[in-house]
Amino acid sequence: MTRHNKIYWAGFAVVMAVLIIAPLVLPAFWGRFLTEVLIWGLLAMSSDLLIGYTGMVSFGHSAFFGLGMYGAAAALLLVSPPNLWLAIGFGLVGAAGAALFVAYFSTRLRDIYFAITTLIFSQIFYVIIFTWTAVTGGENGLIFTRPHFSIPLLYDARFTPTMMHWFVLAVVTASYLFLRRVTQSPFGMVLQSIRENEGRTRAIGYPVQRYKIVSVMLSGIFAGLAGVLYAIQNQFAAPDFVYFVTSGDTVIFNVLGGIGTLVGPIVGAGFFQLLRELMSRIFGDQFPYLIPVGFIFIAMIIFLPQGLLGFARRWLNK
C-alpha cells in the first residue's frame, strides 16, 4: 500500500464511521436531513460522471431520477406485498430505458447542444408523466407504503429511520466505490480523454459515440437508483421531481461541490441543503433561498470553477 492509499482509505473509514454513527446521535430531523443529502448526493454523483469525467453537462437528470421514482412506485403498487428489491429492479429498468432513449439521440451532439437536448428530453418525460393521469396520477403523483427491508429467507423487518439511513448509506457507498472504479478503469480513461480532446480520441480509433452512450446510461442508472431511494424514503412519487428544477439542482450540486471528484457533488448537495435549511429558519419559509444560492453559484463559476473540493481533485482521483 502506498502512502496515498493509506491516507485515502483512512479518511474513507473516518467519514464512513461518522456517517454510520450520525443517525444514532443526531436528532430525528437532522438524521432524516442527512439521509436525504446522501440521496441527492447520489444523484449529483451520477451526473458528475458526465460533467466531470466525460465533459458533457446534462440538464436532464430529472428524467432518470423521476423514472427511477415511478418505476419503484409501479413495483410497490402492483406487487403485493411490496418488495424492496423488486422496487429497485423496476426503478433501474425504468431509468435505464429513459437513459437509452436520451443517450441514443443526444450523444450525437456536443457541448451546449447536448445540454439543451437532454433538457428537452427530460421535458418530454415530464409532459408524459404529468398528463397521463390514469397511470401516473398526474399532478397528484402516487402514494404507496414503504416495503420491508428483507433478505429473502433470512431476514425481514420494518424500516426504522435509522435502518433506512444505513441502507441508503450502503447503497450510496457501493455506488461511489463502483463509479470510482469505473473512472479509474481503462473505460474511464477513455471517457476522460473524450473530455480532454474528442477529435483526437476518435482519431486514435475509439468509437467515441459508443463510449458516450454507455457513459450516459451508467449515469442515468445511478440517477434512477437515487430516485428509487427517494421514493422509498418519502413514500411518494410526484411529477415535480421530473421537472427541470431537479436537473437544475443537480447541476448546482456539482458546481458547488466540485466536478470531477465524485465526492464533491455529495458535499455540494449537503452544502446546498444546509444553506436552504438555515435560510428558511432564519428568514422564514417564504424566503426565496434560491436567490442567494444563485449568487453563490455565479460567483463560484467565475472565481472558483473547481468547486469546494476542487483543491483535492487530483488527489481524490489518484
Added chain:
Amino acid sequence: MDAVIGLIQAIPIDLLIIQTVNGIVTGMILALVASGLTLIFGIMDVVNFAHGELFMLGAYLGVIVVATTGNFWLGLIVSSVVVAVLGAALQVVTLRPLIGRDPLNTILVTFGISLILQNYALWQFGTVTRKITEPISSYFTLFYLQYPWYRIVVTVLSAVIIGGFWLFLKYGKFGVWIRATTQDRVMAQAMGIPVPWVFTGVFALGAAMAAASGVLFAPLGGVAPTMGLDWVLKAFIVVVVGGMGNLGGSILAAIFISLLEAYASIWVNPSQAVIVSFVVLILTLLFRPTGLFATPK
C-alpha cells in the same frame, strides 16, 4: 372514393384556418424571442439560458407600467429599455469575466441568472397569473369567432421589429460592427472595433427583444413567474431547427413549429401539443443537424 370524400369532409377546415392564424401569431412572437437568442449565440457563443426570464421580466414590467399609467405602448417601450439596461449590466458583471473560457461556463452562469430572476419574480409577484387587457379591443369575424385585431397587430409589430433589426444589422454603424465581430473577432478588434462593448450591446439588444415580446404576449396568455422556461425551451428548439445563428431560418422555424403545435392542439390538449415540437427537434437532429432551413455552403 366515398372513403376519400369522407376523410376530406372530416377535416375541420374552419378550425384549421383559425389555428393557422393562431399559429402565425404565436410564431411571430416566438420568432422575436428566438432572434434575440440566436443573435446572442451567433456573436458571443453564449447560450443564454436566462432569455426566458428576460421575457418574463419584460412582461411583468409591462404589467406594472400598464397598471400605473394605463398606457400599453408606454409599457412596451419602458419595459424594453429597462430590460436592455439590466441585460447590459448582467453581461458586464457575469459574462465578461468568462470570455475565452469554455462556452459551457456561460450556460451555467446564465442558468444561475435565470434562477435568481425567476425566484425574484416568484417572491415579488406571487404565483397568480397576471393579465393585461388588450390595448386594441376591436374584433373582426373569423367564421364563428370574434377574432381580436390585437393579435394581428402583434404579428405585424413583431415583423416590423425583426425587419427593423435586420435593416439595422445591414446598414447601421453598430450593425456593421456586430457583423464584423461575428465574422472575425480578432480582426474586428484589430480594426478598432471595441469588441467587448459590442458583446454588451448585443446582449442588451437581445434582452430588449425578449422583453418586447414578453409585453406583446402578456395580453394573450397572461404573465406568471414560471413562464420563462417554456419560452426559452421553444426558442432553443427554434434556434436549433432554424440553424444556430441564422436569423431567417429562425423566423421560418418559429412559424413552422408554432403552426404544428397549433394544429396538434386541435386533437390533443395544448400541454401535450408541445411534444410535437420536441419531435421536430429530434428529427432535425437526426437528419439535418445543421438546421432545417440552413443554406448549404
